[in-house]
Amino acid sequence: MNKKLHERYDYIFEPELLKAIEMVAVARHISKGETVIDIGQPITKMPLLLTGAIKVLREDAQGDELLVYFLEKGDSCAMTFSCCLGNKKSEIRAVAETDSELLMIPVEKMQEWMGRFHTWRNFVLDSYHIRMMELLETVDTLAFMKMDERLLKYLQDKAKVNQDDTVHTTHRDIATDMHTSRVVVSRLLKKLEGEGKLIVQRNRLKILEL
């Protein structure tokens, strides 16, 4: 785990901070589909994503989901930042999109380092800003884009985080992520295929426009 920590953060964090991380961080491996944190769970650790990708979901009163955004390697979860400070519970669910490796840092350390290491404070602030921008982008997508555009964007994002232009998923799973019905997804996919933007196959979609 140390190797990957250095690969990704050597140029961002100062040596003492890297040492401090190695001292207290716990490596965690998550397989595809596994839930990292669920709604209502108290947050005690802050995750640093070393490899892989994680999708962040919101849930409504009926238990239906909606994808908020994907986290990629090097990202951290903004939810943690706000939650940690007030010892609050998670408002989101995080599910591994691909097999991922995380470093879990206790929240007390996270706060302590804010004062001790300026590279840490910058990192946390930057991450927070990036998350905020992503969130605004998803709000725009939901508010201003039509279903077919949303669908294409969803697939492009998915292809990106998986680093594979062939997305392995079912129409049903797409529908739950986008909070729409399977029938609508099937029809829109067919339309997009007609426009030459992708190729539809069972359990598989090849994205042509990235």
Added chain:
DNA sequence: ACATTAAGTGATT
């Protein structure tokens, strides 16, 4: 061969 699951379609709201 049979059951299960994924995807396609027309009609209705």
Added chain:
DNA sequence: AATCACTTAATGT
């Protein structure tokens, strides 16, 4: 764009 009802196609046992 959602829902229903139904068909067809692919896949697992």
